[in-house]
Amino acid sequence: MKKNILVIYYSQTGQLEDIVKNVSKPFEDKKEEYEVTYYNIQLKTDFPFPWPSDVFFNTFPESYLQIPSEIHPPSSEILDKKYDLIIFGYQVWYLTPSIPIISFLKSGYAENLLKDTPVVTVSGTRNMWMLSQEKLKVYLKNLKAKLVGNIALVDRHDNYTSVLTILRWLTTGQKEKSGILPAAGVSYEEITGAGKYGEIIKKHFENNTLENLQPDLVKNGAVEIRPFLVRVEKVGNKIFTVWSNLIIKKKEKRPLLVKFFKVYLMAAIWIISPVVLIFHILLGPLFWAKRKKEKEYLQGIKLK
Ligand SMILES: Cc1cc2nc3c(=O)[nH]c(=O)nc-3n(C[C@H](O)[C@H](O)[C@H](O)COP(=O)(O)O)c2cc1C
Numbered sequence: 001m002k003k004n005i006l007v008i009y010y011s012q013t014g015q016l017e018d019i020v021k022n023v024s025k026p027f028e029d030k031k032e033e034y035e036v037t038y039y040n041i042q043l044k045t046d047f048p049f050p051w052p053s054d055v056f057f058n059t060f061p062e063s064y065l066q067i068p069s070e071i072h073p074p075s076s077e078i079l080d081k082k083y084d085l086i087i088f089g090y091q092v093w094y095l096t097p098s099i100p101i102i103s104f105l106k107s108g109y110a111e112n113l114l115k116d117t118p119v120v121t122v123s124g125t126r127n128m129w130m131l132s133q134e135k136l137k138v139y140l141k142n143l144k145a146k147l148v149g150n151i152a153l154v155d156r157h158d159n160y161t162s163v164l165t166i167l168r169w170l171t172t173g174q175k176e177k178s179g180i181l182p183a184a185g186v187s188y189e190e191i192t193g194a195g196k197y198g199e200i201i202k203k204h205f206e207n208n209t210l211e212n213l214q215p216d217l218v219k220n221g222a223v224e225i226r227p228f229l230v231r232v233e234k235v236g237n238k239i240f241t242v243w244s245n246l247i248i249k250k251k252e253k254r255p256l257l258v259k260f261f262k263v264y265l266m267a268a269i270w271i272i273s274p275v276v277l278i279f280h281i282l283l284g285p286l287f288w289a290k291r292k293k294e295k296e297y298l299q300g301i302k303l304k
Contacts, residue, residue, distance in 0.1 A: 002032075002033060002034060002035045003033060003034050003035070003084040003085070003205075004034075004035050004037065004081050004082065004083045004084050004085075005024065005027045005034055005035070005036045005037070005083065005084065005085050005086075005087065006037050006039060006078070006081075006083040006085075006086045006087070006113065007020050007021075007024050007036060007037070007038045007039065007086075007087045007089070008039045008041065008086060008087070008088050008089065008104070008113070009038075009039075009040060009041065009088075009089030009090070009122075010040065010041040010042075010089070010090070010091070010098065010100035010101060010104075011040075011089070011091070011124075012047065012049040012091075013049060013169070013170075013173075013175070013185075015124050015175075015185050015186060015191065016089045016090075016091055016122075016123075016124040017040075017089075018191050018192075019089065019122060019124045019153060019186065019191055019194050020087055020089035020122055022191065022192065022193075022194035022195045022198065023087055023120075023122055023151065023194050023195065023197050023198040023201070024036055024087055024198060025195045025198055026195060026198040026199045026201075026202045027198065027202060030202075037077075037078060037081065037083075039074050039078050039113075041071055041100045041101065041103070041104045042071060042072045042100075043069050043070065043071055043072075043099075043100050043103060044069065044070040044071065044072060045069065045070075046100075047059065047099070047100075049170075049173070050170060050171055050172055050173040051170050051171055052171075053171055053262075054258070056170065056171065057258050057259075057261060057262045057265075058254075058258050059093065059094075059099070060094050060240075060243070060244065060247070060258070060261060061243075061244040061245075061247040061248045062099060063093040063094040063096055063098065063099055064094045064095065064096050064240045064241075064243075064244040065244050065245070065248065066096060066097075066102045066106075066135075067099075067102075068099070068102050068103035068106045068107070069099055069100070069103045070103070071100070071103045071104055071107055071109075073109065074109055074113070078113075079109065079112060079113070082117075083113065083117050084117070084118075084205075085117070085118050085119075085120070085201075085205055086113070086114060086117050086118070086119045086120070086145070087119075087120050087122060087201075088114075088119050088120065088121045088122065089121075089122045089123070089124070090121065090122075090123050090136065091123060091124060091125055092123065092125045092126075092128065092129045092132040094240060095128060095131060095132055095233055095236050095237055095240060096132050096135060097132055097135060097136050097139075101136075105139045105143070110139075110143050111143045111144070114140065114143045114144070114145035115143060115144045115145065116144060116145075116146070117145055117146065118146045118148040118205075118210055119140060119145045119146060119147050119148065120148060120149035120150065120151065120201055120213070121133065121136060121140075121147065121149070121150045121151070122150075122151045122152075122153075122194075122197075123150075123151070123152050123153065124153050124154075124185070124186050124191075125152070125153075125154055125155075126154065126155050126162050126163070126166050126185075127154040127155055127159060127162055127226065127229055128229055128232070128233050128236070129152050129154065130152075130225065130229065130230050130233055130298050131230070131233045131234070131237060133150060133152070133298070134298075134303070137301075137303040138303065141303055147301045148210040148211070148213050148214070148301065149201060149204075149210070149213040149214050149217055149301065150214065150217070150222070150223060150301055151194070151197050151217060151222040151223070152222065152223050152224070153186045153190055153191070153194065153222075154186065154224065155184065155185055155186060155187075156187065156190075156224075157182060159228075159229065159232075159273070160269075160270075161181065161182065162184070163269055164181055165181050165182060165183070165184035165185075166184050166185065168181065168184060169184035169185060196220065197217060197220070197222050200213070200216050200217055200220060200222075201213065201217075204216065214299075214300055214301045218299050218300075223298075223299045225295045225298050225299055227280070227291045227294070227295060228276075228277055228280045230294065230295075230298065231276060231280050232273055232276055235272075235276060236268075239268065243257075243261050243264070247261065
């Protein structure tokens with residue numbers, strides 16, 4: 001009997017769609033053994049792409065506070081099957097799994113599909129996904145899914161270059177390089193090469209060794225942890241908690257507060273984060289062992 005593989009994802013620009021389709025290709029290529037079903041999460045009211053700048057920043061409080069929107073129900077064809085493996089594609093919005101992903105996870109359909117099923121998470125982000133993955137791990141645990149692997153593809157340029165290129169990409173639609181700025185997002189080579197991770201997943205799935213999948217994925221470059229970015233994310237989560245709650249509570253002042261948040265965020269990226277970087281480097285020798293342990297944990301799939 002054929003094994004059923006479900007690929008769940010949402011993608012605005014098509015980047016994550018390309019990644020999950022390439023990861024799934026080794027299964028697609030064996031049509032006699034596998035039936036691959038795609039579930040593209042669709043919101044009743046979707047977000048615009050390219051993003052008008054004010055909409056981009058106005059989406060922050062609901063994103064960070066994980067407030068869901070309504071989704072179209074998955075088709076009965078998708079819901080009626082039991083799956084042997086799920087490839088779960090997601091992107092990060094404001095250090096948190098994106099609103100479409102949260103909307104699915106909170107929808108009631110998620111438990112139906114994910115319960116008791118091995119799940120491999122696949123993300124395509126700028127570079128700050130680590131603590132978002134921790135948030136996702138909690139959802140998966142509560143939905144009784146079995147997280148068996150994680151692939152995190154990122155923009156490998158330095159943090160500041162990737163901020164400039166992603167803002168250009170998300171607000172104008174231009175991903176390609178321009179002037180001195182390189183192309184935005186995950187590189188073309190990594191997107192097209194994502195099939196190699198699919199091969200690794202397939203190998204462990206067929207050999208019944210999914211418990212060894214994550215170390216194999218890590219060995220093959222599926223997850224890169226930059227300790228400095230983990231620090232920035234930790235600080236970012238604290239600051240975002242304050243800003244998001246403030247904006248949600250002060251409804252009548254929301255447009256003004258969102259404008260302040262935008263200015264604050266830019267200052268945090270360009271002024272505060274270099275200061276954090278200097279301290280991070282200076283304190284390196286003191287915290288070496290702690291950071292190594294944390295890196296190993298974040299590369300893995302366990303939940304503390
Ligand atoms: C509103 C918004 C916020 C984002 N915040 C983050 C973030 O906190 N960390 C990150 O690494 N990428 C962030 N990204 C980039 C996305 O994770 C993703 O790489 C990009 O939007 C392309 O995804 P797509 O496959 O949906 O087209 C953000 C994107 C959007 C639209």
